[in-house]
Amino acid sequence: MRRLNLELKLAPILLLLICATITTKAFATEDGYKKCELTVKKWAFSSHDSEIKDDKHALRDLLFFLHVPRTGGRTYFHCFLKKLYANAQECPRSYDKLRFNPRKSNCRLLSTHDDYSMMVKLPKEQTSVVTILRNPIDRVFSTYEFSVEVAARFLIHRDLISLSRMAKRARMKAGGVSTLDIWPWKYLVPWMREDLFARRDDRISKGQSYITSNDSYDMEEILMPLRDYINDPIARDIIHNGATFQIAGLTNNSYIAESHEVRHCVLKYQSLGQYVLEVVKKRLDSMLYVGLTENHRESATLFANLVGAQVVAQLTKSSSSSDSAIDNGSEQKSLLPNSTSDANHQENNAYRKLKKVSSASKDEAANINMDAGKLMEAYESCISSLRSSQSERRAKSLKRISPANFTKEARRKVPELLLQEITSLNSLDMQLYSYAQDIFAKQQAEYHVL
Numbered sequence: 001m002r003r004l005n006l007e008l009k010l011a012p013i014l015l016l017l018i019c020a021t022i023t024t025k026a027f028a029t030e031d032g033y034k035k036c037e038l039t040v041k042k043w044a045f046s047s048h049d050s051e052i053k054d055d056k057h058a059l060r061d062l063l064f065f066l067h068v069p070r071t072g073g074r075t076y077f078h079c080f081l082k083k084l085y086a087n088a089q090e091c092p093r094s095y096d097k098l099r100f101n102p103r104k105s106n107c108r109l110l111s112t113h114d115d116y117s118m119m120v121k122l123p124k125e126q127t128s129v130v131t132i133l134r135n136p137i138d139r140v141f142s143t144y145e146f147s148v149e150v151a152a153r154f155l156i157h158r159d160l161i162s163l164s165r166m167a168k169r170a171r172m173k174a175g176g177v178s179t180l181d182i183w184p185w186k187y188l189v190p191w192m193r194e195d196l197f198a199r200r201d202d203r204i205s206k207g208q209s210y211i212t213s214n215d216s217y218d219m220e221e222i223l224m225p226l227r228d229y230i231n232d233p234i235a236r237d238i239i240h241n242g243a244t245f246q247i248a249g250l251t252n253n254s255y256i257a258e259s260h261e262v263r264h265c266v267l268k269y270q271s272l273g274q275y276v277l278e279v280v281k282k283r284l285d286s287m288l289y290v291g292l293t294e295n296h297r298e299s300a301t302l303f304a305n306l307v308g309a310q311v312v313a314q315l316t317k318s319s320s321s322s323d324s325a326i327d328n329g330s331e332q333k334s335l336l337p338n339s340t341s342d343a344n345h346q347e348n349n350a351y352r353k354l355k356k357v358s359s360a361s362k363d364e365a366a367n368i369n370m371d372a373g374k375l376m377e378a379y380e381s382c383i384s385s386l387r388s389s390q391s392e393r394r395a396k397s398l399k400r401i402s403p404a405n406f407t408k409e410a411r412r413k414v415p416e417l418l419l420q421e422i423t424s425l426n427s428l429d430m431q432l433y434s435y436a437q438d439i440f441a442k443q444q445a446e447y448h449v450l
């Protein structure tokens with residue numbers, strides 16, 4: 001009886017205490033929100049670029065290809081840009097942040113998964129930016145599949161060869177940079193690889209050989225289900241809204257220290273994402289070119305016309321002082337001091353051909369059209385071989401995780417609910433993609449291509 005009494009007496013005090021804790025907590029979150037809002041607003045204010053004076057459609061000295069992962073940018077890089085620019089004109093180790101130093105060389109082309117914060121290292125006034133965007137749902141699927149594909153490639157000799165040694169080997173094979181050096185894969189692949197090993201060990205220890213599901217995106221005996229992947233904190237930090245964060249310069253890989261605080265605020269308070277989106281939309285507006293993965297042919301054609309032809313014109317102009325020397329292989333001396341190796345000569349062949357085309361005609365416009373046409377021809381044959389080698393590699397790698405296989409049929413079985421979840425996790429990218437579609441339509445109307 002006494003005890004109950006005491007408890008009754010204490011009850012209001014306890015209640016008061018609880019209330020006090022809740023209010024302090026509410027104030028604290030309010031405080032946290034206010035602080036974050038200030039941080040994000042400050043960032044947004046300082047990030048709005050000053051008015052662009054020159055024509056954004058004119059190619060400047062340096063071309064910065066902001067390559068959002070899994071948008072198909074590799075084909076543009078290999079089948080357009082690599083054919084136009086010589087090796088020596090490519091900014092060294094473009095995909096390898098640690099060794100990147102654009103000021104040290106005369107580079108004209110920078111292609112990277114690093115984010116827009118890279119601009120702090122570049123001569124901003126002399127840089128044109130291009131990018132390609134993709135439907136966010138497909139980009140997430142592709143990110144998952146590629147994580148698995150690359151991880152499965154390294155699913156051998158767990159104890160014999162460490163991942164860093166495998167990276168070294170891959171680096172040697174690839175002539176410089178391995179996927180394992182490149183953000184975001186340097187985080188996503190080891191994570192997936194560890195997970196694949198753990199599941200394999202688990203199967204072995206349980207003596208289990210049966211698989212309870214026939215949905216490759218949800219086959220937990222073999223690999224991390226898609227639903228777990230997209231809900232992991234790692235995915236929240238580096239996959240979702242990845243295009244928005246990359247163009248904002250706010251990725252987990254940013255060069256600017258304050259970026260991380262801004263990103264954490266946006267991840268914590270979703271509504272603050274709108275400030276970021278506004279900055280990013282303006283940046284897209286001022287880009288030389290914005291492509292869409294989904295409209296591949298139209299995008300490539302536009303790229304050839306808008307970017308490729310200008311690159312040819314620019315390089316032709318740069319080396320016009322030695323125009324008479326087209327066929328003696330030395331015409332690039334002024335541009336490419338180190339281009340005497342055989343490899344460079346081969347690289348420059350396409351450029352040389354294009355140059356001939358462009359110097360043969362007096363009419364600039366006709367010139368540009370012709371260059372774009374030639375470029376597209378070269379592009380088409382290049383992508384078909386690139387694609388077949390890519391799909392061969394993928395098939396070989398996915399064999400290691402059979403019966404899981406990422407086919408179109410498997411994709412169709414993915415529940416609608418999961419797709420909705422991806423959509424909501426990528427709400428900024430969804431809005432950005434729709435904005436990019438408008439820009440793309442405008443670009444096309446403006447250039448009357450196709």
Ligand SMILES: *[C@@H]1O[C@H](CO)[C@@H](O)[C@H](O)[C@H]1NC(C)=O
Pocket residue numbers: 212213214
């Ligand atoms: C495999 O999928 C089909 C439908 O696509 C279903 O009818 C069948 O029961 C599934 N089998 C297993 C083992 O889950």
Ligand SMILES: *[C@@H]1O[C@H](CO)[C@@H](O)[C@H](O)[C@H]1NC(C)=O
Pocket residue numbers: 187233234237238252253260
């Ligand atoms: C980026 O993300 C990875 C994976 O979550 C993490 O290991 C790394 O520390 C992060 N870097 C920064 C700067 O947040």
Ligand SMILES: *[C@@H]1O[C@H](CO)[C@@H](O)[C@H](O)[C@H]1NC(C)=O
Pocket residue numbers: 324325326327328330
């Ligand atoms: C080759 O280039 C040099 C200058 O680099 C020039 O003097 C020479 O005439 C060129 N030869 C031919 C055959 O064009």
Ligand SMILES: *[C@@H]1O[C@H](CO)[C@@H](O)[C@H](O)[C@H]1NC(C)=O
Pocket residue numbers: 337338
């Ligand atoms: C050419 O390459 C060598 C070594 O790769 C380097 O030391 C030299 O500075 C380069 N020359 C120019 C003009 O860039």
Ligand SMILES: *[C@@H]1O[C@H](CO)[C@@H](O)[C@H](O)[C@H]1NC(C)=O
Pocket residue numbers: 395398399402405406407
């Ligand atoms: C996976 O699917 C592709 C396309 O349907 C097929 O060509 C390949 O053989 C399959 N791989 C395995 C290991 O079943």
